[in-house]
Amino acid sequence: MIANPVKTLIRNISLAKTEKDLRLVFMDGAGAIFHSHHWSISLRDGAGNLAQVDLKGLPDSFLDYYIQYGMEIDPLRAYVLAHHAPVHEQVLFTEARWKRSDLYLHGCGKQFDHEHAMTGAIVGSGQIIGLVNFARTRGTPAFDRQDLADLSAICAHLSVSLAMLRSQPKPFISDVFTKLTPREQQIAELVAQGLTNAEIGAQLWITQNTVKQSLKRIFCKLNVSARTELVAKLFR
Structure with a gap:
């Protein structure tokens, strides 16, 4: 059949x-x-x-x-x-x-x-x-x-x-997540999924440069210097 x-x-x-x-x-x-x-x-x-x-x-x-x-x-x-x-x-x-x-x-x-x-x-x-x-x-x-x-x-x-x-219950998210704007939270979640800047831009309908600048602000707010540190600090 x-x-x-x-x-x-x-x-x-x-x-x-x-x-x-x-x-x-x-x-x-x-x-x-x-x-x-x-x-x-x-x-x-x-x-x-x-x-x-x-x-x-x-x-x-x-x-x-x-x-x-x-x-x-x-x-x-x-x-x-x-x-x-x-x-x-x-x-x-x-x-x-x-x-x-x-x-x-x-x-x-x-x-x-x-x-x-x-x-x-x-x-x-x-x-x-x-x-x-x-x-x-x-x-x-x-x-x-x-x-x-x-x-x-x-x-x-x-x-x-x-x-x-x-x-469904969400994975535990650190309290520092609230320091980020809603857009920065979206970007951080996509970083945690392993997406590149280009893929994040396509998902959110924004340019790669906007993603790059947003990540710089996120890193500064959370005092991290790498994506792996970002994910470890926000998502447990």
Whole structure:
């Protein structure tokens, strides 16, 4: 019997032990399910700040471009934020209107070859705590009702698994952690996960130089000179 890829992904999502595992499982399996050339997952922390972003098939420059030019004119994002339900462009537009939309012309469509787009929500406590995005390039069919049904199921399981992971007790964190700003705390936690400056920048949508300068301030506040000392001082 051939395995159902949607059920396989849902099962793997349910087995994830950490948020990082959850993101990796999604990124490894979701693209093929939806025959997408570009896809992503973004998660927000308890304070509503963007905490993690993973992308496939797109350059790092996409993040800055989308934030600057695409986010505020993205009707799919607006729909998902309003309705907490997945959507693709043909739910909102005729093909002709989509090709004339601001998102297609000036956001991501022409610039990054997003001929077709689909977005879904990860929810928690009645709020959007994450988004998943998919895009197909020119010469491919649009997303359809079955894609929306599959994405709805996947998003439901992502929401449940993320809620369970975030309800688990956290590793003991030293009192000196409170000396850091919320952004510095995010960076310190990613350092503890072994991420490089470039990877931290990509996760938090900030430049490598911003990460570097933030680490200098963290080292100064905590009187340490190396990442290993930082981790040892903050996390036990």
